[in-house]
Amino acid sequence: MSETAKPKVAFLGTGLMGQPMAERLLAQGYSLRAYNRSREKVEPLKASGAEIVDSPGEAIHQADCVVLMLADAPAIREVIFSEAARRELSSCTVIQMGTIGPSESQDVEREVDAAGADYVEAPVLGSIPQAETGRLIVMVGASPEQFEQWSPLLQCFGSDPHLIGPVGKAATLKLALNQLIVSMTGGFALSLGIVQHEGVSVDQFMEILRGSALHAPTFEKKLPQMLSGDFANPNFPTRHLLKDVDLILDTAEEMGLDASGLMGMRKVLEKTILRGLADADYSALFDTITSES
Numbered sequence: 001m002s003e004t005a006k007p008k009v010a011f012l013g014t015g016l017m018g019q020p021m022a023e024r025l026l027a028q029g030y031s032l033r034a035y036n037r038s039r040e041k042v043e044p045l046k047a048s049g050a051e052i053v054d055s056p057g058e059a060i061h062q063a064d065c066v067v068l069m070l071a072d073a074p075a076i077r078e079v080i081f082s083e084a085a086r087r088e089l090s091s092c093t094v095i096q097m098g099t100i101g102p103s104e105s106q107d108v109e110r111e112v113d114a115a116g117a118d119y120v121e122a123p124v125l126g127s128i129p130q131a132e133t134g135r136l137i138v139m140v141g142a143s144p145e146q147f148e149q150w151s152p153l154l155q156c157f158g159s160d161p162h163l164i165g166p167v168g169k170a171a172t173l174k175l176a177l178n179q180l181i182v183s184m185t186g187g188f189a190l191s192l193g194i195v196q197h198e199g200v201s202v203d204q205f206m207e208i209l210r211g212s213a214l215h216a217p218t219f220e221k222k223l224p225q226m227l228s229g230d231f232a233n234p235n236f237p238t239r240h241l242l243k244d245v246d247l248i249l250d251t252a253e254e255m256g257l258d259a260s261g262l263m264g265m266r267k268v269l270e271k272t273i274l275r276g277l278a279d280a281d282y283s284a285l286f287d288t289i290t291s292e293s
């Protein structure tokens, strides 16, 4: 790669987040090969100039950098550690951007290193609208040198990537933030349910909440979905929030922290999934909280 040439990118995982993120790289002039297990989700990128391939190995072949936006650590292993894909990994950098646990990320780093490649973790806060407009908050677990090298690419996703520390630290911070997503949304949903159940005006509830120290912007984002009961077209599906809660519980246990407060929300999310809302927006937890069971 010459000093000025943009790195050649292999983009693996073009689901809800990966698709708009890959579009951002294409719009910034990166040459990109894309792979997704379900072919129909990657096809739209062809119109923007991506080369669509049938296997992760083909995507990784001669790439300078491999961006992963896959569901979880098992998906990462399946995609990049098959014999064929692993062979192609040497001398590129794997940038892992999904939400996985810190120890999972360190395990992936070890295997990537053993395959002769470099590893950077860069989980993101924000959802589809932020991915589409390059306004994600990108948290990076890497060395300062890796951070400097890959910042121009990461800036396509969010203008101000943050170096958090070595691999594992950004994954930890991402889980700490997602703990707030589930706790705050669950707390708001229950309060809204209480208010509605007793016929107290939702407008008055919101007016008083907005004037207090308890208010959070995320409540405003989720209120319309909770009031309408329309949880379709998710930004962030319930099944991924349950995955994150399990990662948070495991990580807290490793740290010796008492996370029993989160167990109740785990039950609510599990019930939401059993009620057929795994692919719905996670605000569907309100539907579970307010449904008689």
Ligand SMILES: NC(=O)c1ccc[n+]([C@@H]2O[C@H](COP(=O)([O-])OP(=O)(O)OC[C@H]3O[C@@H](n4cnc5c(N)ncnc54)[C@H](OP(=O)(O)O)[C@@H]3O)[C@@H](O)[C@H]2O)c1
Binding pocket: 012, 013, 014, 015, 016, 017, 018, 036, 037, 038, 041, 069, 070, 071, 072, 074, 075, 078, 079, 097, 098, 099, 100, 124, 125, 126, 127, 128, 235, 236, 237, 240
């Ligand atoms: N959505 C959000 O708002 C958001 C925000 C920040 C972070 N995240 C995190 O970012 C990651 C991706 O999220 P997303 O919302 O884009 O999820 P998604 O739409 O469910 O996409 C998941 C991707 O992983 C692939 N995948 C899953 N299991 C696989 C396997 N066993 N083998 C090969 N590929 C597999 C899927 O392929 P198929 O298409 O074939 O299923 C798809 O490409 C997750 O870790 C999520 O927690 C999401």
